[in-house]
Amino acid sequence: EAGVAQSPRYKIIEKRQSVAFWCNPISGHATLYWYQQILGQGPKLLIQFQNNGVVDDSQLPKDRFSAERLKGVDSTLKIQPAKLEDSAVYLCASSLVGSGSTDTQYFGPGTRLTVL
């Protein structure tokens, strides 16, 4: 069974530029998560989708971050404009059910973003 796929694996941009990350979850997984992991810290949830609806985006900086999951499968996370403090690894995870039901989240390899 294929795991969670993410691209690109690495991205270097200058501040005020925009960037987009892509995620393809495990086939059949209804719930998709985007996390931000700053060096030396644990992952922090940015947004959670159940199928194509947003369940939780309370920690998403909505002035610059946006995410969508239009067909309930793939998802993109965008940052516009980027700031230096956005330098981090962006992890995508998926789970079979999620949202109120306890099941395991499986993570993709992540995208390492460096903002100069």
Add this chain to the structure above:
Amino acid sequence: GQNIDQPTEMTATEGAIVQINCTYQTSGFNGLFWYQQHAGEAPTFLSYNVLDGLEEKGRFSSFLSRSKGYSYLLLKELQMKDSASYLCAPWSTLGRLYFGRGTQLTVWP
């Protein structure tokens, strides 16, 4: 909100046993996950506890005490490949996973 506390670093030698402690304070609690994360890689699932007690899985075991807000991960017969960060992650009743900063374990030969 969530308050999760685990040691920043631990060291041990090959073949030894190490216990990584985690204390948490949550506004709603549904269970607790442990993840392993090697440098530059994604977190991978190790264990999940929802009831009090010990869950054993090969060389790894995890313990939970809900009343004390306390969990530990026990790693036996340590191997070099166990050098990694271990993340304690309470699961809230709202369906959200909260991660601690992680404990960086270094295993020496």
